[in-house]
Amino acid sequence: MKIIKNILLVISTFSFSFGALAVDTSFPNDKVTMWGDYSGITLDVKLIGGAPYDPLYQEMIPVWEEKTGGKVKILSKKSHFELDKEIKQDIAAGNISYCVVSNHTSFATQYGDIYRDLNGIIPGDYLAEFVPLVLDHSTVEGRLVQLPQHSDVSNLWYIKSIYEDADNKKKFKAEHGYDLAPPETLDQWKEQAIFWSDPPNFYGTQYVGKEEAITGRFYELVIAEGGALFDDGWHPTFNDEAGQRALQWFVDLYNAKAVPAGVLNYLWDETGLGFASGTVALNLDWGGWGAYFNSADSKIGGDVGLVRFPLGSGGKRGGWSGSHTYSILNGCPEENLDAAASLIWILTNHEAQMHEARGGKLPTMTRVWDDIANEMDAEGNAFMSNLFSTFKASMAEDAFTPPLIPEWIPFSNIIFPELQAAIVGDKTVKEALDAAAKETDLLMQDAGYY
Amino acid sequence: MNRKFLSSPIILILPSILAIGFVIIIPLIFSFYTSFTSYKLTRPDSLYNFVGLRNYERLIDxxxxxxxxxxxxxxxxxxxxxxxxxxxxxxxxxxxxxxxxxxxxxxxxxxxxxxxxxxxxxxxxxxxxxxxxxxxxxxxxxxxxxxxxxxxxxxxxxxxxxxxxxxxxxxxxxxxxxxxxxxxxxxxxxxxxxxxxxxxxxxxxxxxxxxxxxxxxxxxxxxxxxxxxxxxxxxxxxxxxxxxxxxxxxxxxxxxxxxxxxxxxxxxxxxxxxxxxxxxxxxxxxxxxxxxxxxx
Missing domain, CATH: 1.10.3720.10 (MetI-like)
Incomplete structure (x- = not known):
């Protein structure tokens, strides 16, 4: 019952934590502003929703409406997986006359040419503020179809106190022959996760276990193990030895009961809340949870450590990365374009990114990386300073996007059930990857890659 | 002939026939047709890409x-x-x-x-x-x-x-x-x-x-x-x-x-x-x- 009490407490304070920080509505540090008089204009928008995203809308949209006279009508707000399905239905129905929509660099390539090129709509001096590589990732066939709000890449969070405990150190060294410290390699991560596990009260680690989430995790482990999903001719190669080692890692943890039994039904909220409930030792996750993990609302507040994604046998770290973005649809009426651009500006500008970064989300604007680090240093907030220095290094040295091709999601839908089949023991690792490779081969052939 | 075609019973049931046609028959015919195409939601043009029985053949295997x-x-x-x-x-x-x-x-x-x-x-x-x-x-x-x-x-x-x-x-x-x-x-x-x-x-x-x-x-x-x-x-x-x-x-x-x-x-x-x-x-x-x- 301890677990259930902890998690219920965490869930009850979850929304509050994400919404606790306010913005400075005078926008003192925004060099470029995009205010205008948009009285009489109502922008129809569809947005990604949920506790990590809503606070920014709640802060910024009323300010935008007050200062411009425009109105924002949110037609739908849902998880990105649900929004993705809705956009596809909208395309089929020809219902793409709304103006602004949440997007993601991993998803954008699927939707064809429904988005406007933001070059020419968003001023060049504003675009120049963004990290060039992130803008590259936001570009599809030479068109800037989305403007990034924040980026994500994952690093390894851990509960500090269990690593500092003298008994644990002694016991671990006796069992494994090296000093207990946060893992530096995938093998150490696995060993330590098994060491910490005491199911059903406490688990060594966890992973997101379904849909694109587990595909992405597998992808970055394949890279860390020195492999690749595809060769240069887009033939699947993830069933080679590196791919098998990557999948075996998930299988071993599951078989050792070092992850919760229901992990294959987990997505981001389940892993984040599970770690904050204090029942998991090591948790690979993005920075957006950081402030919350370490807050008084979390059961492990003040006891959270962070290290870079451990190295794989290929000498590389995982770094599956992408950015949450906003796009303007072609169907947005010409007379609303300036207002749409202005709305995107207020959701991505310096103030918005600082607001998000104070919670741990990773900025996409070059200047904000420095400003948030300086702010945290000035406050003496060592935890957040470490968060940004760790994630900055990851973004600079490890981050890579999934293949930016329209087939990424259909590919993910092919491979993730096979990954799960190996994890639960319905197939061997080799059988599962070979089956996925065979089906992926057909997908790529049909798509005309070869 | 016209008078017979537009007799009262026909006129009276016409709204029902039209409603059923629009709500049930047309969508059924449309979806049945698409099952013979390579129609992708994100590529509306593919609606006209007729592939015959290919979808059904793939389904068999x-x-x-x-x-x-x-x-x-x-x-x-x-x-x-x-x-x-x-x-x-x-x-x-x-x-x-x-x-x-x-x-x-x-x-x-x-x-x-x-x-x-x-x-x-x-x-x-x-x-x-x-x-x-x-x-x-x-x-x-x-x-x-x-x-x-x-x-x-x-x-x-x-x-x-x-x-x-x-x-x-x-x-x-x-x-x-x-x-x-x-x-x-x-x-x-x-x-x-x-x-x-x-x-x-x-x-x-x-x-x-x-x-x-x-x-x-x-x-x-x-x-x-x-x-x-x-x-x-x-x-x-x-x-x-x-x-x-x-x-x-x-x-x-x-x-x-x-x-x-x-x-x-x-x-x-x-x-x-x-x-x-x-x-x-x-x-x-x-x-x-x-x-x-x-x-x-």
């Missing part, structure tokens, strides 16, 4: 589809039978009650009032291995292992069946209770006078009278369960490893997530065979049951 098809039949068979048993039991018990029957009937229908999505979330929470009510309840009694209700090969399907049965058994109860209330008392009293025990009365009088109601309920529910989607989608999404994949979760993924609507529609038309087969079977049984009762 698609092991995953046929496994989902078989799983759906198994799901249908188990859920329908258990709902019938529980529904009949509840109806018989409520029929015995002489005080508070209306209140109990209303309470019995509560699960039907929840949307399937809400039912899915509620049972997903109950069966969650970590924070779920069921496992934590078991821990109270000293059970020390987290049971993966939504993961295990049989457990996951069983958990979904439990949710489906909880939500919809009342349909059987209500229909069968209506049947029980309509049974004439004379044959039952005559049988008791002749010395029949309760089981003999139930088997030889009550059950034959109930059979038409049972087959109507089975027909309605077989169409419902054959289209099961919401509860499965919320609880497991068809996973893990496709262990709980039913036809409609698969069709929804292919159609909406992969945006491969032409292929998804081909799957839909093949899966309709299942609904037609069950409906035909139950209707044949219904006619036979009515004949036995001397009804036509």
């Amino acid at each position: 698609n092991v995953k589809f046929w496994k989902a098809f078989g799983r759906t039949i198994l799901f249908l068979a188990i859920v329908l039978n258990l709902e019938l048993l529980f529904g009949l039991g509840i109806a018989l018990l409520i029929n015995k009650i002489t005080w508070g029957q209306r209140t109990l009937r209303t309470i019995m229908m509560f699960p039907m009032m929840f949307s399937p999505i809400l039912v899915g979330f509620q049972w997903k929470y109950i069966f969650n291995d970590n924070i779920g009510l069921l496992n934590n309840f078991l821990y109270l009694f000293g059970y020390e292992s987290a049971i993966p209700w939504l993961i295990g090969k049989k457990l996951a399907m069983g958990s979904i069946m439990a949710a489906e049965i909880w939500a919809n058994t009342a349909i059987f109860s209500i229909l069968l209770l209506a049947g029980l209330l309509g049974i004439p008392r004379d044959p039952i009293e005559a049988a008791r006078v002749d010395g029949c025990n309760s089981w003999q009365v139930f088997k030889n009088i009550t059950l034959p009278f109930l059979m038409p109601f049972i087959f109507i309920a089975l027909t309605i529910r077989s169409l419902d369960v054959g289209r099961a989607y919401d509860i499965v989608h919320i609880m497991t999404g068809g996973g893990p490893a496709m262990r709980t994949e039913l036809i409609w979760t698969m069709i929804a993924r292919v159609g909406y997530k992969d945006a491969n609507m032409g292929f998804a529609n081909a799957m839909s038309y093949v899966s309709i065979i299942l609904s037609i087969a069950f409906t035909y079977y139950f209707f044949t049984k219904l006619v036979a049951a009515r004949r036995e009762l001397g009804q036509q």
